[in-house]
Structure formats: structure tokens, C-alpha cells
Amino acid sequence: MSRRIARVLLDSPLPQLDRLFDYALPAELGDVPLGVRVRVPLRTAGRVIDGYVVEIGTEDDADRPLSEVESVVSEVPVLPERLHTLARRVADRAAGSASDVLRLVIPKRQVRVEKAWTADAPAETPDxxxxxxxxxxxxxxxxxxxxxxxxxxxxxxxxxxxxxxxxxxxxxxxxxxxxxxxxxxxxxxxxxxxxxxxxxxxxxxxxxxxxxxxxxxxxxxxxxxxxxxxxxxxxxxxxxxxxxxxxxxxxxxxxxxxxxxxxxxxxxxxxxxxxxxxxxxxxxxxxxxxxxxxxxxxxxxxxxxxxxx
Known part of the structure; x- marks a missing residue:
């Protein structure tokens, strides 16, 4: 049997965590968009940590032990592919971590602002x-x-x-x-x-x-x-x-x-x-x-x- 897999970039400054981690996506979470914030377990630390979904796929090896995504924090895709690519490129060039770069541009979530937001701003041009x-x-x-x-x-x-x-x-x-x-x-x-x-x-x-x-x-x-x-x-x-x-x-x-x-x-x-x-x-x-x-x-x-x- 196959299962859905999310590749997650953890929001952590630790250099050993500066890579994508595989997590199983439980069926109850439904369709998870790319770039959204999620909460995932970090088994080595015994705690839950924030992260961003960078890739979603399937795998046939359902026996591989994987932790599951705990929850989707928000449906807003705050990490589009172009931003992740840029952060990764800058971090690699400067021998840093992608999450350090992303912390400079992605603000803390504001629930009221997010609920009032609609992604349909009109195009405006100079007169x-x-x-x-x-x-x-x-x-x-x-x-x-x-x-x-x-x-x-x-x-x-x-x-x-x-x-x-x-x-x-x-x-x-x-x-x-x-x-x-x-x-x-x-x-x-x-x-x-x-x-x-x-x-x-x-x-x-x-x-x-x-x-x-x-x-x-x-x-x-x-x-x-x-x-x-x-x-x-x-x-x-x-x-x-x-x-x-x-x-x-x-x-x-x-x-x-x-x-x-x-x-x-x-x-x-x-x-x-x-x-x-x-x-x-x-x-x-x-x-x-x-x-x-x-x-x-x-x-x-x-x-x-x-x-x-």
C-alpha cells in the first residue's frame, strides 16, 4: 500500500536540522497545500516543532517508520517554491541555514489578519x-x-x-x-x-x-x-x-x-x-x-x- 509523504523544512536554527524531513500525512488532514505551516514531532528531542511543507508525494514503502504530521497550523501557503529556492540558495552561499533566512522575511502568524485576508487584490497602475x-x-x-x-x-x-x-x-x-x-x-x-x-x-x-x-x-x-x-x-x-x-x-x-x-x-x-x-x-x-x-x-x-x- 502507498501513503502520502510530506517533506518538511523545520523552523529551527540548528544546522543539523537544515534539511527536509519526511513525515507521513494522515488521511484526516485532507489535501495539504504546499508552503503551509505545520506542526510535526521531532523524535530526537521528544517535542513538537513548527515547519513548512515543501514537497508532497507518495511512497510504496509503507513499512518505513515515519512520524506523522501532527496538525496544519494554517491553510495559507506562506512559503511558495520561489521563496524556498531563494532562501536555500542564499543559505548555501553563506554557509547558513534556510530557516535563518526565512525568519527574516516570514512574520509571525497573526490569526485575525489571516482570517480577514483574501488573495484577490485588484491590479493597480499609475495614471x-x-x-x-x-x-x-x-x-x-x-x-x-x-x-x-x-x-x-x-x-x-x-x-x-x-x-x-x-x-x-x-x-x-x-x-x-x-x-x-x-x-x-x-x-x-x-x-x-x-x-x-x-x-x-x-x-x-x-x-x-x-x-x-x-x-x-x-x-x-x-x-x-x-x-x-x-x-x-x-x-x-x-x-x-x-x-x-x-x-x-x-x-x-x-x-x-x-x-x-x-x-x-x-x-x-x-x-x-x-x-x-x-x-x-x-x-x-x-x-x-x-x-x-x-x-x-x-x-x-x-x-x-x-x-x-
Whole structure:
């Protein structure tokens, strides 16, 4: 007789647990989606631990002793395949564990937020006047538009002066993201600190609908942060803005941009100590490999590193 098997990534910082574990799926749990949170027993420790379902399959060897998944914590797939792949790639590169990376991007579960959430956000785009302004701003930088369209890489020196009362760098990144949003693509913009984030949000407010912007920063309340994370799981494109860990957002990104990529605040002080710039390049590298294999790009997109002029 065959049985269903779930391969689970445990939410544990212990390096010896940084792999997928097989668990039997009891029939009473029904259909278990990939990426959901589950509770599973850890026999060596004699306790129950949280984890994420990464793969589901069947096996004919029903005599192999396996522990069973104890419960499904939530039906929301908080770990899509593209996010697990990115976390695994970053962790392997930095000699760390995937759960350490995931802890930076997946917030603690908020039950009330989850119950109120519906995965059907409307697609929002800039109005024609705002898009014209965005195109004009990007056009000031020769060749940048082509890089954005082709999913390439660019290191850009920002125009230092104010533009309509906004910092030049913030206006450029907001314009690039607005251009992507009009094309139906998401963007991720990473800045070093909260002051830069406020400037960027002001620039975005002048160009794109408020509902298209998703914040990811430590000043948010836990419910707001979880609400924003759930928004990044939806198909409708959005613009994710935040500090260093925003680079791991699970959106299908058409652009990842980093302001002042040499700022030491972009280096993660927690294991595996990955700089946001390196994580951005790794996710683009993965996307290019997928694209060459004639599949849809899932984690790539243009990478723009913007330095102060």
C-alpha cells in the first residue's frame, strides 16, 4: 500500500536540522497545500516543532517508520517554491541555514489578519500623467530603460539635486518602480534606514496608487507587517519597499533596486550575515538560469544599484 509523504523544512536554527524531513500525512488532514505551516514531532528531542511543507508525494514503502504530521497550523501557503529556492540558495552561499533566512522575511502568524485576508487584490497602475513623469525621469539616465526591460544589471550614480521637492535618487527609484507597475511587474526597493524609507515613500506617493505599495520595515506593528507579507503572496503586482530583509520578498520581481549599496546598514547582523546587495544578485542569478531553461522567471528581474551622486 502507498501513503502520502510530506517533506518538511523545520523552523529551527540548528544546522543539523537544515534539511527536509519526511513525515507521513494522515488521511484526516485532507489535501495539504504546499508552503503551509505545520506542526510535526521531532523524535530526537521528544517535542513538537513548527515547519513548512515543501514537497508532497507518495511512497510504496509503507513499512518505513515515519512520524506523522501532527496538525496544519494554517491553510495559507506562506512559503511558495520561489521563496524556498531563494532562501536555500542564499543559505548555501553563506554557509547558513534556510530557516535563518526565512525568519527574516516570514512574520509571525497573526490569526485575525489571516482570517480577514483574501488573495484577490485588484491590479493597480499609475495614471497616464504620473507614468509620463516616471518615463521622463528614467529617460534622464541613458540606457537604464533598456536594462529594466531586459532584466539586466546597472550601477547608477544618482542625480543629487531635488526634483519637485523630492530627493533625486528617490524620484528615480519611484519612477522605475512605477514603470514596472505599469507593465504588470512587481518591484523591490531596499534602502538602508527609516529616513531614506520616508523619502522613498513620499516619492512613490506622487506617482503610484497607495494600495500598490507594501512596506517591510521594523517600525510596523506585527499585524501590519503580516498583512503586508500576505499581500506579496498575491498575483497582483506591487512595489515592496523596506530595509535589508525586504530583498527576500516572495513577489515575482521585475526589478530589485538598492539605494546606497555600500551602506553598512545593508549588511545583515544576524546569521548567515548576508548583505542585501548579494541577496539581490543571487535571486537574479537564479531567475536567469530559469529563463535560459525556457521556464517563467520566478525570482529574477533587473538589479539596479544606485549610488549617491
Amino acid at each position: 497616464p500623467d504620473a507614468l509620463a513623469v516616471a518615463e521622463g525621469t528614467v529617460g534622464l539616465y541613458e540606457g537604464l530603460g533598456a536594462v529594466l526591460d531586459s532584466g539586466g544589471r546597472a550601477a547608477v550614480e544618482a542625480i543629487p539635486q531635488l526634483v519637485d521637492g523630492l530627493q533625486g535618487w528617490a524620484r528615480l527609484l519611484a519612477s522605475s518602480a512605477a514603470r514596472m507597475l505599469a507593465a504588470g511587474k512587481s518591484s523591490i526597493i531596499v534602502v538602508p534606514d527609516s529616513r531614506d524609507l520616508d523619502r522613498l515613500l513620499a516619492a512613490l506617493d506622487a506617482l503610484v496608487p497607495t494600495g500598490a505599495v507594501v512596506r517591510h520595515d521594523s517600525r510596523q506593528t506585527n499585524p501590519d507587517r503580516y498583512r503586508g507579507f500576505l499581500r506579496t503572496l498575491e498575483e497582483a503586482p506591487c512595489i515592496v519597499v523596506g530595509n535589508r530583509s525586504a530583498v527576500y520578498s516572495p513577489v515575482v520581481a521585475g526589478m530589485v533596486a538598492i539605494w546606497d549599496d555600500g551602506d553598512p546598514l545593508l549588511g545583515e547582523p544576524l546569521a548567515p550575515y548576508v548583505n542585501a546587495r548579494d541577496a539581490a544578485l543571487l535571486r537574479q542569478e537564479r531567475g536567469r538560469r530559469v529563463l535560459r531553461g525556457a521556464h517563467r522567471t520566478t525570482t529574477g528581474g533587473a538589479v539596479v544599484l544606485l549610488a549617491a551622486g
